[in-house]
Amino acid sequence: MPGMSSGLNINDPIVVAAFRSALLHQGIAALLIFAVLVVAWVAIREWRPPGAREVRAARNARATAAMTAEPGWRQVLRIGFGLLWLFDGILQAQPAMAVGLPSQVIEPSATSSPDWVQHLVNWAGTAWSYHPVEAAAATVWIQVGIGLWLLFAARGPLSRAAGVVSFGWGLIVWVFGESFGEVLAPGLSWLTGAPGGVAFYCVAGGLIALPARYWRSSLLARFLAGGTGVFLAGMAVLQAWPGRGFWQGTFRGQPGSLTSMIQDMASTSQPRALASLVTSFGSFVRAHGFAVNLLAVIALAVLGLALLAAALPGTGQAAQRQEAAEPASAGQAATWQAVTRQASTKQAGTGQAVAGQAGSGQPARAPDSAEERGRSGASRLRLVLLQAATGALVALCLVVWVLVQDFGFFGGLGTDPNSMVPMALLAVAAYMAMADALQPAEPQVPARAQAAARVAGSSAPAAAAAVTRVAVTGSATAAGLAADSTAATVTGSAGAASAPAATATGPAAAPAVTATGPAAASAPAVTATGPAAAAAYPGAAASSAAGPADQAATVSPAADTDTDADTNRTDNANNTGGTGPASPSGPAQPGRSWRSRIGPAALAHSFGIAGIRTVLSASAVGVIILGVIPMAAAQASPSAAPILAEAIDGSSAPLHSAAPPFALTDQNGRHVSLAGLRGKVILLTFLDPVCVTDCPLEAQEFRQAGMLLGADARKVELVAVNLNPLYSSTAYTNAFDRQERLANVPNWLFLTGSPAQLRPIWKNYGVASEALPAGSMLGHSDAAFVIGPAGQLREELNFDPGPGTAATQSSFATELATAARTALGSS
């Protein structure tokens, strides 16, 4: 009956089954992608020509040497947000997501926002609703893919690309899924999730995407910590802003803003214990709203100011020193800083101050003036402040996450764990970055050493000087030259001076390496700086010899055993412009065109020498593409998927009988009969011209079906018969046509007649109508019929339009057009 439609259930079994089926199929495809790529990788590695393995080892060594070690804050962001994306992807696979996300999550989030935001968000919601299964499945795989990509790709361009994609997708979700985090709506509060959880994903993505030369930038560290401080301070101001309902637990008998939020969260489906906990806290806030808000304001303000104070310029002595002795390029400076910091880290771990002595003949550097000692003390103080603020912030985030945001992902339509977990991750990352910046003073890099480092590789003595300086700062540096996993195991062991690599680096380097000891065990890496390597690893040696010194200096003590194919390619490309010959078996020989470098053979080669992380990252990209392609293909269609109509009304029923005749008057007063329409397919329905709900929707579905039919519309008549015995004059069918913009549709007929004429037709077609009391519109059944050109009934469609959204209307129109085409085709 019109008006009694239940709409489209978010757990509609037809849509849920289709969603599960899509996930299953795409999941199998995703596993196949992983399997095929891994098998291909293993196969190519195993079937490579003799010598290729050595080439790979050399390339790995060189590529590793070319990469800066990933700092801790980046690891936290990459792994943390990788896991979050993965978790979000899994949440997106909940059964209700396909239908429920636009209507229950996306559009409600925009209701308080300005009109233009609502318009934008509703547009996105409609686009999703047109193809809910494809959209929901795509979201699952995109987010799972991004998560895996972030987890697998630790360094190199592929890792940065993961950051870019994470930022981009986060931005899409933030704009369309979270209505700009509702920052334009009243009631903005950090406690309730402002500025939107995904905004933090975007920030993290952007930071992960930064080039390596910024990883150790003290400015970046201050920006991170200071930005967090400013954000928290701003949120404190907002939280304290009067008139926003946060100071009251209740207001005029109604729950205050925070109470209301907590009560809403507590009412979602979740474990009973948790619901009880959150409910209790809601009651507490209701009773002590002022105190809770005061506490929140103070906490936010204090933490914000503490982070801001810690981030003020001039607090990082290492940074100061670096600034004072700023090298020629920021990239080199960062690289050098990385080296020194790694060294100092290792020093701390092994207590090998002797390394410095051995390398330079000087005692380990200590604060040598009162001013420096003062600075060092201030730095320690700020570090403690930062540590305390970060710890408190993380604790606050966890408390708010549990008690206010109720974890954020319960209820069947939770899309993410809300804002507190990403916020805490960013806070920890900011702390780690700042802690690096606030490290105790490092020895200065003399300009000549930097210059030497810049030219290392082209001049053995200069390289030696550079390596010597590295050694001064700690033993690990040389160990870091090792590209192989053995580097870690040999770090700290001494007396490797006899390693061939040591001799290969030239006399000047030998003492340094001898002093640092462990590096020598990783001969391949060390040989990268000397000509001796050329004998055993021609490609590596040649390219290393041509490589810039900062590559040699930017070695990692925790060097990954893996390298990225992209990195290899980049290196190869760089090296082609250098002075040394490239590997004879490699694809990146000088003078080779880009076409040859991306040819199947070259790609296969690159693939074969890539590390497992690269292969897995490529598989993750494949998973994203796997999700995107079906969605893109679906969105290319202007009409909605017919599954919506099927979900609302079930399948149509085939008929095989003569259509009952009718002879009535159309909206223009002309006599129209079924016999007169013979030769055309008729889409027939029954409408009430003064209906306030379903009939206008059904009329629009007919109109859209006519448009979808295109040229075939000439062979189809769209016919409605009046169902209202009281409002039966052509004045009303005309008024209805004007209202529904049907007056100019050439093949539209709204037929009417006297009640005596109409009643037999209703009866013959099995359409019931009923006068309802007390101001209700006429009750009637919703049905549509397909009548073939010969006047035979072909099909009956249940025609309750459901919720009447643009998507469901389009879906019904698609169903009608398809039925008309079928009737045309079989005639």
Next chain:
Amino acid sequence: MSSAAGKSAGDTRRRAMARRAVAVTAVLLAAVVAAGGCSSTGRRSASPAQRAVSLPLVTSVAAGRTTWAVVPMGAAAGPNLFWELFALPAHGSKWRLATPPDVATNGAIALSIQGSQSLVAGIHPSLMLHFSPITSTADGGRSWATGAPDPGLASVPDALAITPDATRLMALDRNGGADVATIQRAPGGHGITGPARWTTLVSARALAATAAGRGCRLTTLTAAAFASSGTPLLGGSCGRPGVAGIFALAGGRWRAAGPELSSLPATLRQRKVQVLRLVRTGSRLTALLQVGSGAGASLVSAWANEASGVGSTTVASEMNGGAWSLSPPLRLAGLTMTSSSFGRSGATAVTLARPGSAGQHGQYVSGTGSLWHELPALPPGRTLALALPAGGDVDALAADGSILTAWQLRRGTRWVKTQTSKVPIQYGSSS
């Protein structure tokens, strides 16, 4: 020397960085605060051109042998709110549900009464119905016939008017204009039938451009009625203080036909006037005016001294100025009118409520020369409509969900419950 220079350069750089950091911090802080502040306090106000006139639609009118009342029932808002029409026959004691059938009344009902048991009802647009079905009854609501649909009635209680001889209808539409349609008696005498379409009588803009409109600085049309002679009358809101915007189409021209307000206190004469109602009951035309706005607003009832059979030009002339009698002003003191009701002789009753408060007050004025009387505390009910049936009684209809309770004022001092009815509202039928 070079060390000092380097230190100086470093200091300069640090200071510059500090300034930048402070500036960025300030900008970010300001942006955050502005975003939050704006979002928390921002209210978008509609421009005057977008302002739609909307007046309380709860009403009752006594005419002929029947008293009619329109009240909302069901839900408080949304698709489960249904407006119901009730009829009380003369000398009857029970109100009867008389809502027109086969059409949804989610959007209120506009009434125009003609004759003893005849009534024309216009259904206000609602939900997905954008035009207004017109239906009529000649037997107190037992059977109905349909007239031509109106393009869409304005959201005011007097959006529909019928001539005393039942030959023409006039309607105020949502675009601010007035339309007319010639009508016929339906076969068998059950109501009216109409032509295929309405024609525009005058738009608010065109009326505002006439000499009468300029004299009032007409902003919007709020009520339509016919004089007993059949002269079209339109009421509206005037931008000029002290002018009641009632216009009559006489001699082919729109003329000012509103009352002089000179009898009002001087303070009120300087206030703007809005015509809330323009109702003809029998031979009496009654206007309900709001003088001023906000806490200082007052209600004034005005009665036209119409003479049956007088030519239209004369009527307009007579009705202008001294042809009206005014009630004393009723100070609203911050209350707003929630319903208005009219008896046969022009008696007027209103319910008033303070915004946000559940309690309502009733005020009553019996006619020319009378004072406003406050009625005893009104009975409880989510919606209340007063009714002034024959015999000088005052009824109160209290609607709450599906329950209608009728109360009668006895001896002017206490309300006695006379009827409780459950109205068979079809929840969900319009959703």
